[in-house]
Amino acid sequence: MARSASSAGKSRARPVAAVPRFDGTVTDAVRERAAEIHRRLRKAQPSPQVELDHTDAWTLLVATILAARSNDRTINGITPQLFARWPTPADLAAAPQEQVEVVVKRSGFFRQKAAAIRKTAQAVVAEFGGEVPASMEELITLPGVARKTANVVLASVFRIGSGIIVDLHVTRIVERFGFTTDKDAKKIEALLCVLFPKRSWVDVGHRLVLHGRHVCTARKPRCGHCPLNEVCPSAADEPVGRWSARARWEQTLAESRGEVDTFAD
Ligand code: SF4
Numbered sequence: 001m002a003r004s005a006s007s008a009g010k011s012r013a014r015p016v017a018a019v020p021r022f023d024g025t026v027t028d029a030v031r032e033r034a035a036e037i038h039r040r041l042r043k044a045q046p047s048p049q050v051e052l053d054h055t056d057a058w059t060l061l062v063a064t065i066l067a068a069r070s071n072d073r074t075i076n077g078i079t080p081q082l083f084a085r086w087p088t089p090a091d092l093a094a095a096p097q098e099q100v101e102v103v104v105k106r107s108g109f110f111r112q113k114a115a116a117i118r119k120t121a122q123a124v125v126a127e128f129g130g131e132v133p134a135s136m137e138e139l140i141t142l143p144g145v146a147r148k149t150a151n152v153v154l155a156s157v158f159r160i161g162s163g164i165i166v167d168l169h170v171t172r173i174v175e176r177f178g179f180t181t182d183k184d185a186k187k188i189e190a191l192l193c194v195l196f197p198k199r200s201w202v203d204v205g206h207r208l209v210l211h212g213r214h215v216c217t218a219r220k221p222r223c224g225h226c227p228l229n230e231v232c233p234s235a236a237d238e239p240v241g242r243w244s245a246r247a248r249w250e251q252t253l254a255e256s257r258g259e260v261d262t263f264a265d
Contacts, residue, residue, distance in 0.1 A: 018162075019162070019163055019189075019190070019193050020186045020187070020189050020190035021190060022187075022193065022194045023190075026194060026195065030178065030179060033177065033178065033231055033233075034177075034179070034195035034196065037177060037231060037232075038197075040228055040243060041207040041211060041228070042203075042207070043227070043244065043251075044207075044211070044246075044247040044248075044250035044251050044254070045203075045206070045250065045251060048207045049156070049206065050152060051076075051210075051213075052067060052075055052076065052079075052152075053076045056132075057157040057158065058088070058089055058124070060153050060157055061145070061153050062082070062092070062117050063075050063076075063079050064149045064152045064153065065113065065116055065117055065145070065149060066078065066079070066104060066107045066113055067107075069109060070107045070108050077106070078103065078104055078106055082100075082104065085103065086100075088130065089121040089124040089125050090121070090125050091121075092117060092118060092121035093118060093121035093124075093125050095121075097114055097118060100114040100118060101114040104117070117144070119144065120142050120143050120145065123141070123142050124142065127141070127142075134154065134158045135154075135160075135162070136150050136151075136163065139153060147163060147185070147186065148165055148166055148185065150162070151164065151165040151166075151189075151205060152205075155202045155205055159202050160202070161199075161200075161201030161202040163193060163201065164189050164192040164201050164204055164205040164208075165206065165209055166186075166188045166205075169208065169209050169212025169213055169216075170188065170192075170205070170209060172216070172218060173211060173212045174188055176216060176232065176233075177228075177234070178232075179191060179192075192204070192208075210254045211228075211250070214250070214253045215250055216228075221236065223235045223236045224238060224240045225263045226250075227250055240263070
């Protein structure tokens with residue numbers, strides 16, 4: 001089942017990845033803020049990783065589809081059994097719907113998700129010879145795969161920056177950063193692709209997701225401890241100590257998946 005970026009899409013010419021078109025304008029202040037946020041997040045998360053357990057593009061693709069409207073911890077508790085039972089796309093493509101539903105039940109919306117991952121498996125087998133394609137254009141032809149899921153797989157497994165991951169965390173924090181109030185994921189992605197250098201796209205999506213998950217949370221953002229405090233227009237508390245120390249805290253928090261909190265309130 002394991003595959004590499006070099007083997008992806010071997011039998012076909014790989015199309016050029018398209019980036020959403022940005023139609024708005026960006027002020028100098030927003031550009032400067034984005035650059036400083038980028039500098040500080042690089043320090044806070046030098047090697048950001050997706051928190052969905054996976055061994056290759058196929059296992060991450062399925063886990064990402066299952067994670068919609070669920071959380072990574074729940075999905076990480078489901079996928080070992082799923083892949084032990086149906087290890088390859090061909091196995092899952094042939095699996096009975098009812099049996100897959102039982103295994104993925106805890107993910108929520110389990111009937112739709114069981115059908116989605118079976119259909120994706122069938123398409124991977126029929127259209128791509130059982131190999132997950134390594135391009136945005138090909139990935140989004142798969143049932144249940146939109147740009148967010150494709151960006152997660154491309155960035156995490158193939159290290160290809162065809163865009164920037166935009167999920168609910170990213171949608172929330174770009175508003176807090178004062179970048180945009182738009183909720184349209186494609187428009188947000190287009191803006192982020194203008195604000196952040198292309199060479200950083202692979203990591204910047206992960207950094208934003210992890211910052212939103214562990215620091216700039218929906219209900220109780222950790223503004224006082226946040227390394228972005230001084231440059232964030234939504235900071236609700238005075239910063240605690242130096243930003244570099246707060247960046248080290250965020251690094252420990254993110255790398256431990258939220259388990260080690262040295263600034264615990
Ligand atoms: S200062 Fe507060 S609102 Fe701004 S990014 Fe940090 S946690 Fe979020």
